[in-house]
Amino acid sequence: MRPALEIDDVAVYYDKRRALEGVTLTVERGEIVTLLGANGAGKSTTLRAVSGLVRAARGRIVYEGRDISHAPADAIVAAGVGHVPEGREIFGEFTVLENLLVGGHTVPRRQIGERLEEAFRLFPVLRERRLQAAGTLSGGEQQMLAIARALMPRPRLLLLDEPSLGLAPLLSREIFDVIRRINADGVSVLLVEQNARRALALATRGYVLETGRLVASGPSAGLAADPRVRRAYLGLDGARRGAAT
C-alpha cells in the first residue's frame, strides 16, 4: 500500500518569492507526522500545496498513490483530504449547523444526518450551540467546529494547521486528545504546530522547516533530543510561553 502522502521535491512561489524549496516528506497510513518551523518557514504553504490552494511549481504531491499535484482543490477534498486551516476560517455568518452542512458539501445527502451525529458525538458542545452564529463562538469552540467541519466527509488524511494556537492550556490539551482519537480511527495526520513539545509527544515522526527548506527529520524522540531542534524550537517555545504569561 502506498503511503497516505508523499511530497517529493516540491517548490512553491508566491509571485516571484520562494516559499518552499525542494521539500520532501512522507506520511505513512495511520501515522501522525508533525511539521515544525519558525514563523514564515513555509509550514502553512506546505499544507496549502497538498490541498490545492497553492500550486507546486516543481515536484510531485501524491496522495494514496495518486498524483494530486495538478488536481483542483475540490477534487482533492472529494478524494479524502481534509484541511483545517490556520486561523480556523469558519464561516462566521453561518450557524454551527450550517458550517457543518457546508463541510458536508461533498457528502451524499442520505449520509448527512449520520455525519452530523458523529460530529456532535466528538464535540458535544457543538450540539448545544448548533443554532448559534459561528462567529460568536469562543476560540476553542471555533477550533472544534473547524475540525468537525473538516471531518464531515470522513477524510483519510487530515492536515491540521496550528490547531492549538491561542488556546488556553486546558483547551489545547483537549484538542490534542481529539487529534489522538481521530487518528485512532485510522485517519493519517499531518500536524503543523507552534507547540513543538506537545506535537512531538503526539507524533511518531517530525520534520523541521527553515525558510522553505527541510533542515531535520526523524522519529519524534530523536528530534526532541536533537540539540539544534531543542535550541531553536523547544527552547524558543518555552521562552515564548514564558514571555507570554
Place this chain on the structure above:
Amino acid sequence: MSGLATGSIYALMALSLVIIYNATRTLNFAQGEMLMISTFVGWTALQLLRAPLLVALLVAVVAAALLAWVLERTIIRHAISATHFDVLIITLGLSLMLRSAAGLLWTHDEFPFPSFFGSRPLGVGAVRVAPASLGIIGASLALMLALGALFRWTRLGRAMRAVAQNQRAARLMGISVEQVYSASWILAAAVGAVAGVLIAPVVFLSSQMGLVAINGFTAAVLGGFGSMPGAVVGGMVLGVLENLAPLYLPASIKHSVPFLVMITILIVRPGGLFGRVAPRKV
C-alpha cells in the same frame, strides 16, 4: 402601489447584481443589457411562434441563462484572476456591445409588450389598484421567496453563501468556486429575465430598457451592497420615494431621485441600511 411595483423590479435588479457581486466580488454592468436581450428573445418567441406569454417568459429565462453561461465561461472566467477593475471594464464593454447587437437585431424602436395582468382597475375596499402593479408585486415577491429558500435550504445556495464569506475556506469544503461563479451568473440572469418580462409592458420593450439596472444598483447600495434582504428593502424604498417625490417636489425631479438617494446614502450611511460591508478605510 405603483411605487411598490417599480420598487419590486428595482429589488429584482438589485438582487441579481448582489448575487454576482457576492460570489465574484465584481459588478456586472451588463446586467441591464442582459435583461433587455432576454426580454427581446422572449418577445421574438411571441412574434414568431405566437407562443403564449408564459412560454415567452420561459424562453426569456432560458435565453438569459444561456447568455450568462456563455459570457461567464468565455469572457469573465479568464479575467476573474486579474484585478476586479478589468472585469468591471469588460462588463461595461459588454453592456455597450449587447445594446448595439440588440439595435442590429431588433432596431432601437420601442415595442409594446403584452402583460400577464389585465388593465381594468381592481377595487380593494375604497382603494383602486391597477392589476399590473399587484401582479408585478406578487410575482416579484414569489420569486424573492423562492430565492430565499434556495439560499437558505439548498446545497447550491449554501455553497454560494459560503463563497461570499470566504472563498478559500469554501474551496477546502470541496466547493468548486468556478461552478459557483457560473451558477451565480446564470441565476442572476434568470432573475433579470423575469424582471424584464414583468416591466416590459410598463416601460415598453427597447434597447434602452437595460438602464433600469442603474436603479437596481442604487437599490443595492441603499440596502447595503451584498445584503439580499437589503436589496429587497432598498428596491422598495427607492420605488416608493421615486413615486412620492413629484408630489412634494417639482415633477421633473422623478428621474433624479435614484441619484439623490444614492448620494445621500453614501454620505449619511455608507454601509447602507443593512450594511455588512465595512466602509473602506482611507
